[in-house]
Amino acid sequence: MTNRTDTTSSQPRKRFDIEDGSDICRVRLVNVSSGVAAGRTRRMQGNAYLEYWALFMSREQFNDCATADPLRFSDPLLFAQIKREFNDVFDQSHPVSVHKGTGSEA
Amino acid sequence: MSSINPIQSASIRERAQRPDYSAQALAAIIRIPLAKDPAELLDKLMHATEAIGASASVYTAAIPEDGNEPSCLCLFACHPAFAQEQSSRSLLLKHPWFRFARTHTTPGTDHQIHLQHEADVAAIDLARKYGFKSCLIVPTPAGANLDRLEMLCLGSERDDDFEGSEARVVRALARSLAAELHDWLTSYLRRQLRESARLQERDLDLLALEWQGLGTKEISMRTGMSVASVDSRFQRINARLKCASRSASAKRAAAYGLLEPT
Numbered sequence: 001m002t003n004r005t006d007t008t009s010s011q012p013r014k015r016f017d018i019e020d021g022s023d024i025c026r027v028r029l030v031n032v033s034s035g036v037a038a039g040r041t042r043r044m045q046g047n048a049y050l051e052y053w054a055l056f057m058s059r060e061q062f063n064d065c066a067t068a069d070p071l072r073f074s075d076p077l078l079f080a081q082i083k084r085e086f087n088d089v090f091d092q093s094h095p096v097s098v099h100k101g102t103g104s105e106a
Numbered sequence: 107m108s109s110i111n112p113i114q115s116a117s118i119r120e121r122a123q124r125p126d127y128s129a130q131a132l133a134a135i136i137r138i139p140l141a142k143d144p145a146e147l148l149d150k151l152m153h154a155t156e157a158i159g160a161s162a163s164v165y166t167a168a169i170p171e172d173g174n175e176p177s178c179l180c181l182f183a184c185h186p187a188f189a190q191e192q193s194s195r196s197l198l199l200k201h202p203w204f205r206f207a208r209t210h211t212t213p214g215t216d217h218q219i220h221l222q223h224e225a226d227v228a229a230i231d232l233a234r235k236y237g238f239k240s241c242l243i244v245p246t247p248a249g250a251n252l253d254r255l256e257m258l259c260l261g262s263e264r265d266d267d268f269e270g271s272e273a274r275v276v277r278a279l280a281r282s283l284a285a286e287l288h289d290w291l292t293s294y295l296r297r298q299l300r301e302s303a304r305l306q307e308r309d310l311d312l313l314a315l316e317w318q319g320l321g322t323k324e325i326s327m328r329t330g331m332s333v334a335s336v337d338s339r340f341q342r343i344n345a346r347l348k349c350a351s352r353s354a355s356a357k358r359a360a361a362y363g364l365l366e367p368t
Contacts, residue, residue, distance in 0.1 A: 028145070030143070030145035030146075032145055032146060032148070032149035033149055033153075034149050034152050034153070037144075037145035037146075037148050037149060038186070039144055039145060044175050044177075045173050045174070045175055046171055046172055046173035046175075046348070047171040047172055047173070047177070047347075047348050047349070047358070048171045048173055048175040048176060048177045048178075049177045049178075050177070050178045050180075050197070051144070051177075051178070051179045051180070052178075052179070052180035052181075052182065052189060052193055052198075053144050053145065053147075053148045053180070053181050053182065053189075054148075054182045054186035054189035054190070055148055055149065055152055055182070055183065055186060056186050061185070061186055061187070062186075064187060065186050065187055065190050068187075068190060068191075068194075069190070070194065
């Protein structure tokens with residue numbers, strides 16, 4: 001088992017709030033001690049909303065989910081923005097593992 | 107990887123027999139109230155889930171609104187692919203776990219879930235792929251005036267990990283975790299609604315009296331306001347809470363914990 005330390009409150013936090021043009025869908029990305037917490041809120045009828053949060057501990061987890069995300073086709077601009085913002089937030093959470101080179105690194 | 111504890115070296119029942127097990131789990135649970143927002147809450151839920159020795163957990167709350175559909179908050183402390191797949195299939199409120207929570211007041215395991223449809227079987231099969239081979243469902247029935255329902259589900263990569271006498275301590279810890287989550291949510295919802303609707307103390311007094319079932323004249327007598335003032339104040343409250351009637355406003359305020367004495 002991997003033990004992680006709960007150090008959220010002492011970390012500088014980076015977050016992104018992204019809304020689609022119609023204010024129906026809102027995406028939030030927040031770096032936390034375990035990785036990047038991603039929240040998605042969808043407005044329903046009246047005052048009702050659906051909000052769910054998942055935690056991405058690695059870039060691979062995010063990429064795997066991204067390929068199956070319906071937003072990829074329904075709102076490609078928002079999807080692309082989320083991908084960019086995720087990488088920024090994740091890089092802040094894991095500064096040591098940042099690789100933005102040409103892919104030729106060993 | 108299908109769970110947050112991919113190498114579950116010991117079963118939860120084995121871990122529960124370690125001398126420092128409860129203390130470590132409680133240390134993680136008592137950090138839940140420190141979360142500032144749902145992102146931090148999920149992080150702390152993840153830590154508490156690990157400390158209990160579970161592979162994964164899910165916390166869901168259904169908050170009644172002025173309409174047919176409730177609002178729903180879900181925290182997936184598990185592999186994110188489960189959150190995505192589950193959400194694309196149906197609302198977690200329709201999951202057999204949540205149905206169990208709706209009809210029970212005490213925790214139960216996967217053995218106590220009745221599968222009624224093919225969709226139930228598919229939902230359980232999906233969960234088993236992501237760290238919920240066995241599970242413990244903890245319903246959190248709200249108080250008398252709080253028409254809200256919450257559920258915590260802990261999962262294990264092992265079958266029958268929540269059965270037997272060793273699991274008693276796990277059940278106690280899970281209930282404690284569910285209660286902390288409930289308290290956090292109540293405080294969070296109350297703050298959110300109060301700020302977004304810009305409600306004042308006087309508004310809350312009126313909503314509380316409406317929630318008690320009092321009519322305009324009685325509210326007028328109790329508050330010293332004129333009948334016309336009571337009516338116009340309720341019109342403003344309804345607009346701010348985006349509700350069609352004062353009873354709907356009171357119901358919403360109660361569901362969000364605004365009418366609980368602080």
